[in-house]
Amino acid sequence: MMQAATLAQSKPATAASSQPLMSVRGLGIRFKTAQGVWQATRKIDFDIAPGERVGIVGESGCGKTITGLSILRLLPNNLAGIDGSIMLGETDLASCSTRSMRAIRGKRVAMIFQEPMSALDPVFTVGHQIAEALLIHTQISKDEAREKTIDMLRRVGIASPERRIDDYPHQLSGGMRQRVMIAAALICGPQLLIADEPTTALDVTVQAQILELLRDLSVTSQTALMLITHDLGVVAETCTRMITMYAGEVIEDAPTDAALVRPLHPYTSGLLQSLPHLSPRRGKLSSIPGRVPSITEMPNGCRFKARCAFAAPGCDAEQELRDAGHGRKVRCWRFKDLDLPGALQHAASSPAAEMVVQR
Amino acid sequence: MTSAPATETHRDTIVSVRDLEVRFPTLDRRATVKAVDGVNFDVRRGETFGIIGESGSGKTTIGRALVFLQRPTAGAILHNGIDPQSLPRARFQSHRRDYQIIFQDPNAALNPRMSIIASVLEPLELARAGTREERIARAREAMDRVGLPQEICERYPHQLSGGQKQRVLIARALTLRPKLIVCDEVVAALDMSIRGDVLNLFAELQRDLGLTYVFITHDLSVVSHISDRVAVMYLGRFVELGPTEQVSGRPMHPYTQALLSAEPLPLPSTMRSDKRIILEGEIPSPINPPSGCRFRTRCRYAQNLCAEKTPEWRELAADHWVACHFADRPNFSPNDVTAHQERTTT
Numbered sequence: 001m002m003q004a005a006t007l008a009q010s011k012p013a014t015a016a017s018s019q020p021l022m023s024v025r026g027l028g029i030r031f032k033t034a035q036g037v038w039q040a041t042r043k044i045d046f047d048i049a050p051g052e053r054v055g056i057v058g059e060s061g062c063g064k065t066i067t068g069l070s071i072l073r074l075l076p077n078n079l080a081g082i083d084g085s086i087m088l089g090e091t092d093l094a095s096c097s098t099r100s101m102r103a104i105r106g107k108r109v110a111m112i113f114q115e116p117m118s119a120l121d122p123v124f125t126v127g128h129q130i131a132e133a134l135l136i137h138t139q140i141s142k143d144e145a146r147e148k149t150i151d152m153l154r155r156v157g158i159a160s161p162e163r164r165i166d167d168y169p170h171q172l173s174g175g176m177r178q179r180v181m182i183a184a185a186l187i188c189g190p191q192l193l194i195a196d197e198p199t200t201a202l203d204v205t206v207q208a209q210i211l212e213l214l215r216d217l218s219v220t221s222q223t224a225l226m227l228i229t230h231d232l233g234v235v236a237e238t239c240t241r242m243i244t245m246y247a248g249e250v251i252e253d254a255p256t257d258a259a260l261v262r263p264l265h266p267y268t269s270g271l272l273q274s275l276p277h278l279s280p281r282r283g284k285l286s287s288i289p290g291r292v293p294s295i296t297e298m299p300n301g302c303r304f305k306a307r308c309a310f311a312a313p314g315c316d317a318e319q320e321l322r323d324a325g326h327g328r329k330v331r332c333w334r335f336k337d338l339d340l341p342g343a344l345q346h347a348a349s350s351p352a353a354e355m356v357v358q359r
Numbered sequence: 360m361t362s363a364p365a366t367e368t369h370r371d372t373i374v375s376v377r378d379l380e381v382r383f384p385t386l387d388r389r390a391t392v393k394a395v396d397g398v399n400f401d402v403r404r405g406e407t408f409g410i411i412g413e414s415g416s417g418k419t420t421i422g423r424a425l426v427f428l429q430r431p432t433a434g435a436i437l438h439n440g441i442d443p444q445s446l447p448r449a450r451f452q453s454h455r456r457d458y459q460i461i462f463q464d465p466n467a468a469l470n471p472r473m474s475i476i477a478s479v480l481e482p483l484e485l486a487r488a489g490t491r492e493e494r495i496a497r498a499r500e501a502m503d504r505v506g507l508p509q510e511i512c513e514r515y516p517h518q519l520s521g522g523q524k525q526r527v528l529i530a531r532a533l534t535l536r537p538k539l540i541v542c543d544e545v546v547a548a549l550d551m552s553i554r555g556d557v558l559n560l561f562a563e564l565q566r567d568l569g570l571t572y573v574f575i576t577h578d579l580s581v582v583s584h585i586s587d588r589v590a591v592m593y594l595g596r597f598v599e600l601g602p603t604e605q606v607s608g609r610p611m612h613p614y615t616q617a618l619l620s621a622e623p624l625p626l627p628s629t630m631r632s633d634k635r636i637i638l639e640g641e642i643p644s645p646i647n648p649p650s651g652c653r654f655r656t657r658c659r660y661a662q663n664l665c666a667e668k669t670p671e672w673r674e675l676a677a678d679h680w681v682a683c684h685f686a687d688r689p690n691f692s693p694n695d696v697t698a699h700q701e702r703t704t705t
């Protein structure tokens with residue numbers, strides 16, 4: 001298999017040079033619950049350029065999955081409403097008809113999930129499930145579809161695809177199932193692949209294979225990747241841009257290297273500081289005090305202020321995502337005054353440095 | 360089977376594991392799973408002994424055996440040279456309290472219908488330790504120790520955060536004043552921003568109470584941060600064991616090398632090296648593991664010998680043990696460029 005670790009470093013597709021593939025503005029998701037209507041996410045703005053690999057990071061419950069699902073309008077039944085727009089070319093995915101959505105889903109935008117087993121139907125062969133999208137969206141014969149499916153299985157690294165195509169999901173290992181999901185997602189050549197924690201359930205050695213595959217495929221087929229994960233390492237190795245979410249909002253958006261070296265938001269910096277990779281061995285680890293406010297008790301103004309070491313009276317004002325130059329955005333009015341530590345602060349004395357040396 | 364003792368018994372050994380084997384019948388009872396297959400190690404008093412390995416490699420099974428929740432199929436677990444299971448029942452029961460285990464999922468481990476204080480008290484009640492007042496005092500002391508405010512005593516698990524629930528479980532294990540605690544993926548379910556807090560707490564308790572930990576995880580960054588020594592497991596066996604700096608800085612076993620290289624690092628591209636070892640395939644089934652060296656189906660250095668003969672468990676550097684026929688050959692290292700080039704072109 002090809003060595004692709006360097007690919008993460010290849011030039012990011014600069015949003016300025018080309019029209020974005022997808023443009024999300026003011027996206028917000030509301031749910032009906034027994035306690036009334038919950039605003040799960042709000043004011044989400046970001047763009048994805050054609051072929052770009054963007055990581056969406058943040059802790060449990062910050063709204064990553066909901067944001068991914070809203071793009072395909074696969075939201076839970078108790079949805080109360082979607083605010084804002086999700087422009088894919090001329091189509092607003094937030095408001096287009098169910099019929100146009102169906103034509104887009106699986107064809108122009110595809111999604112894979114953490115648990116490939118729950119997304120695959122146990123009673124159909126993997127070949128059937130991969131070819132399905134092809135038969136729905138294109139006018140090709142069954143034989144052609146089968147041939148294309150075998151080809152796709154080979155591209156995602158499945159050995160003897162001619163035989164594997166007739167296997168049932170339970171006959172495959174976890175890593176192979178995730179490859180099958182990727183094959184099914186990519187069979188119609190989508191412009192955007194949304195991957196929600198695609199490797200969280202896999203072992204690290206298999207995770208490395210799948211991430212390499214995603215990087216490779218995104219480069220060779222020019223498919224943009226929106227990779228949802230809570231693992232900053234996965235983003236660093238796979239994506240050119242990193243979008244950090246906190247409590248239902250996007251709080252930082254920057255080229256990955258820039259965000260890692262010099263984060264502009266105190267939360268991003270706190271996350272990087274708390275990683276054991278980057279702390280001196282056996283030294284005290286830092287952590288962010290307090291916890292994420294729950295949906296029902298969101299504070300006014302900056303949502304991070306109760307945990308922020310830099311909070312000042314001005315933080316009670318509503319925070320907008322500000323342009324910070326160099327293709328960066330941050331939701332913190334104090335960003336210019338703060339000189340926040342990133343991933344490099346302790347790196348030299350940390351286990352991560354050893355790992356780098358030994359590679 | 361290699362049966363040479365893992366290490367000569369260290370003066371400060373608290374537990375010695377000798378030729379440990381644990382087998383399980385498969386669901387249909389037609390075959391057996393060799394979950395742990397001939398493992399040797401000592402845990403030293405006051406240290407943190409890390410065990411790392413991928414899913415199904417046998418880490419939890421070893422942890423459960425260490426605290427007598429799992430009976431070995433063969434081999435022995437000795438405490439100060441004796442097998443506690445040979446003690447009279449009452450003495451065994453009081454002895455086993457010195458060895459506690461904390462599991463991964465704080466939600467599954469706490470009874471949702473029990474108040475926090477009742478959960479913390481439960482082990483003391485079961486052990487009938489002291490009077491009711493003394494037990495409550497000890498439970499409160501343990502909660503204090505882990506930094507839980509007294510006002511949460513009457514709350515229920517769903518009213519606590521993940522980090523607080525994990526602290527409750529630690530307090531619960533501490534009430535019996537154990538000597539050794541097996542920590543099985545104790546931070547895996549916690550959010551990154553609070554993991555540091557819980558890991559700091561473990562380190563602080565160790566310092567203050569002289570605890571010994573066996574720290575089980577699949578997260579390399581966690582194990583290399585917290586452990587003094589680390590063992591790497593693959594398919595029921597240890598493949599490497601040594602001081603953490605040695606194992607993560609100069610890994611000798613090809614599997615350890617691949618594992619370290621697969622770890623995604625949150626570093627900018629300029630600090631990452633593009634030399635990485637991507638293993639093919641996945642862990643074979645423990646029902647029918649490969650003959651000889653179990654790693655041979657994925658090892659880029661495998662030779663005929665590897666299929667024929669189980670590699671011996673050898674001390675190739677001070678306190679650094681490896682099970683690989685060729686680990687002591689020159690040029691056998693992750694920096695071996697030829698091996699990388701071979702991989703790049705295939």
Ligand SMILES: Nc1ncnc2c1ncn2[C@@H]1O[C@H](COP(=O)(O)OP(=O)(O)OP(=O)(O)O)[C@@H](O)[C@H]1O
Pocket residue numbers: 031032033038040058059060061062063064065066067076077078230295
């Ligand atoms: N059907 C629903 N009804 C009400 N609230 C919901 C529903 N689904 C999700 N939420 C809430 O929306 C918020 C965002 O959830 P989401 O699943 O997007 O989080 P996430 O960032 O993907 O977290 P994780 O890392 O745990 O997967 C959470 O607070 C969640 O509780």
Ligand SMILES: Nc1ncnc2c1ncn2[C@@H]1O[C@H](COP(=O)(O)OP(=O)(O)OP(=O)(O)O)[C@@H](O)[C@H]1O
Pocket residue numbers: 383384385392393394412413414415416417418419420421577645
């Ligand atoms: N009670 C049991 N009955 C049958 N098989 C079992 C039992 N417990 C464990 N096993 C099997 O033994 C092997 C080792 O399991 P173990 O739970 O020790 O692995 P592990 O290293 O802790 O994995 P993980 O990282 O997924 O927790 C696995 O193949 C598992 O399926």
Ligand code: SF4
Pocket residue numbers: 265266267302303304305306308309310311312314315319331332333334335
């Ligand atoms: S707006 Fe204020 S509280 Fe929020 S992150 Fe910036 S400095 Fe901290």
Ligand code: SF4
Pocket residue numbers: 612613614652653654655656658659660661662665670682683684685686
């Ligand atoms: S014994 Fe052979 S197969 Fe096993 S790790 Fe060493 S070289 Fe590889």
Ligand SMILES: [Mg+2]
Pocket residue numbers: 064065066
């Ligand atoms: Mg999610």
Ligand SMILES: [Mg+2]
Pocket residue numbers: 418419420543
């Ligand atoms: Mg386990």
